[in-house]
Every structure is written in C-alpha cells, then in structure tokens.
Amino acid sequence: NAGVMQNPRHLVRRRGQEARLRCSPMKGHSHVYWYRQLPEEGLKFMVYLQKENIIDESGMPKERFSAEFPKEGPSILRIQQVVRGDSAAYFCASSPTGTNNSPLHFGNGTRLTVT
Amino acid sequence: KNQVEQSPQSLIILEGKNCTLQCNYTVSPFSNLRWYKQDTGRGPVSLTIMTFSENTKSNGRYTATLDADTKQSSLHITASQLSDSASYICVVSAIYSGGSNYKLTFGKGTLLTVNP
Numbered sequence: 001n002a003g004v005m006q007n008p009r010h011l012v013r014r015r016g017q018e019a020r021l022r023c024s025p026m027k028g029h030s031h032v033y034w035y036r037q038l039p040e041e042g043l044k045f046m047v048y049l050q051k052e053n054i055i056d057e058s059g060m061p062k063e064r065f066s067a068e069f070p071k072e073g074p075s076i077l078r079i080q081q082v083v084r085g086d087s088a089a090y091f092c093a094s095s096p097t098g099t100n101n102s103p104l105h106f107g108n109g110t111r112l113t114v115t
Numbered sequence: 116k117n118q119v120e121q122s123p124q125s126l127i128i129l130e131g132k133n134c135t136l137q138c139n140y141t142v143s144p145f146s147n148l149r150w151y152k153q154d155t156g157r158g159p160v161s162l163t164i165m166t167f168s169e170n171t172k173s174n175g176r177y178t179a180t181l182d183a184d185t186k187q188s189s190l191h192i193t194a195s196q197l198s199d200s201a202s203y204i205c206v207v208s209a210i211y212s213g214g215s216n217y218k219l220t221f222g223k224g225t226l227l228t229v230n231p
Contacts, residue, residue: 091159
C-alpha cells in the first residue's frame with residue numbers, strides 16, 4: 001500500500017512563473033491537507049479538501065494560491081506568479097476520515113525554490 | 116494564540132543513551148497531542164497520539180507523557196540508535212466544530228543527533 005505520493009520532490013521556478021504541486025493520497029483516503037514549512041519554522045496549515053470540495057482554505061493566501069482535488073487524479077496546489085517568499089517545503093497529508101484523533105499520513109514534500 | 120514550544124532546540128547524544136524531549140503548549144480547547152518524527156528531507160511520521168484522558172503512550176522505544184493540567188508533554192527515547200537522528204515535532208490539535216483534525220499547531224521540533 002503506497003503512502004502519500006508527492007511530486008515533484010524539488011521544483012525550481014523563476015519569479016513570476018507558475019508552480020504546480022501534486023499529491024496522491026493513500027489508497028482509501030478521501031481527505032487531503034496541504035501544509036507549508038518555511039526554514040526554521042513549524043508546519044502551517046494551508047487548505048483542507050475532500051474529493052471535489054474545498055472544506056477549509058483559511059490558511060492559504062487569498063492571492064496567487066489555489067488548490068483542487070478532482071474526482072479523478074491527484075490533488076493540485078497551484079501557485080501563480082511565484083515570489084521568493086514562496087520558497088518553502090510544501091507537504092501534503094491524507095486521512096481516511098476528517099475526524100479528530102485519526103493520524104495524518106504525510107508525503108515527503110515538494111521543495112520549491114524561487115530564483 | 117495557540118502555541119507549541121519545544122526544548123531543547125537541538126540535542127546530541129551517544130548511541131545507546133536515553134534522552135527526553137519537552138513540549139509546552141497553550142492550545143485551547145485541547146483535543147489531542149501528537150509526536151512526529153521527521154527525517155531530513157522526508158515528511159513527518161506519526162509516533163503517538165494522546166487525548167486528554169491519556170497520560171502515557173508507548174511505541175517501541177518511544178514513550179510519550181502528557182500532563183493536560185500543566186499543558187506539558189515529553190517524549191522519552193530509550194537505548195537510542197543512529198537511526199533515531201531526526202527532528203521530533205510536537206503537534207497539538209484543538210477541538211473545532213465537526214471534530215476536524217487538521218488545524219494542528221506544530222512546534223518547531225527538536226533536532227536529535229545520535230552519534231556512534
């Protein structure tokens with residue numbers, strides 16, 4: 001049973017380009033969460049999605065950031081017109097339910113570098 | 116403001132020795148506390164989850180304790196191994212409507228290095 005798969009592992013973009021980060025949850029998991037980790041900081045919640053629905057995007061910047069989790073295929077975190085401050089590790093996690101006390105399973109992250 | 120503070124920031128020990136990592140939190144209303152292990156360049160991996168009513172939970176050589184009154188937790192690692200070298204992250208979940216578990220407050224982690 002494969003774990004949470006994220007790709008690419010590393011992504012380099014120039015300022016102003018678009019970044020697309022993909023996340024395939026564990027088999028049987030329909031709840032996906034995106035977190036961002038800045039250097040020397042703890043992970044910060046960005047967005048929570050279920051299939052075809054955004055449940056909570058309160059942690060995601062209103063401008064330039066969007067996320068989706070279509071009926072078929074992986075979840076996508078999209079960052080338009082990237083800036084240097086977007087450089088970070090982006091982690092996706094999944095769970096079988098959205099209830100409390102269930103462990104989140106994390107992917108190995110995508111490290112975005114904006115030059 | 117919900118916060119999780121961990122100490123020490125970093126720790127170096129010799130293989131075979133024990134160590135204890137600390138976590139203080141101010142998350143409210145409290146739901147559960149989790150310890151994760153994060154290897155360099157990898158995602159966090161869950162070690163333990165403790166709810167309000169649990170004060171000790173073990174997972175192999177890892178033992179977590181929770182004092183919900185003082186809002187403190189510790190992670191004790193016994194007979195350390197080289198593979199224990201990693202960042203150990205304390206994560207606290209607050210109760211939100213619907214019982215959702217995703218708005219977690221992460222500590223910055225304790226970086227543990229186990230030397231031969």
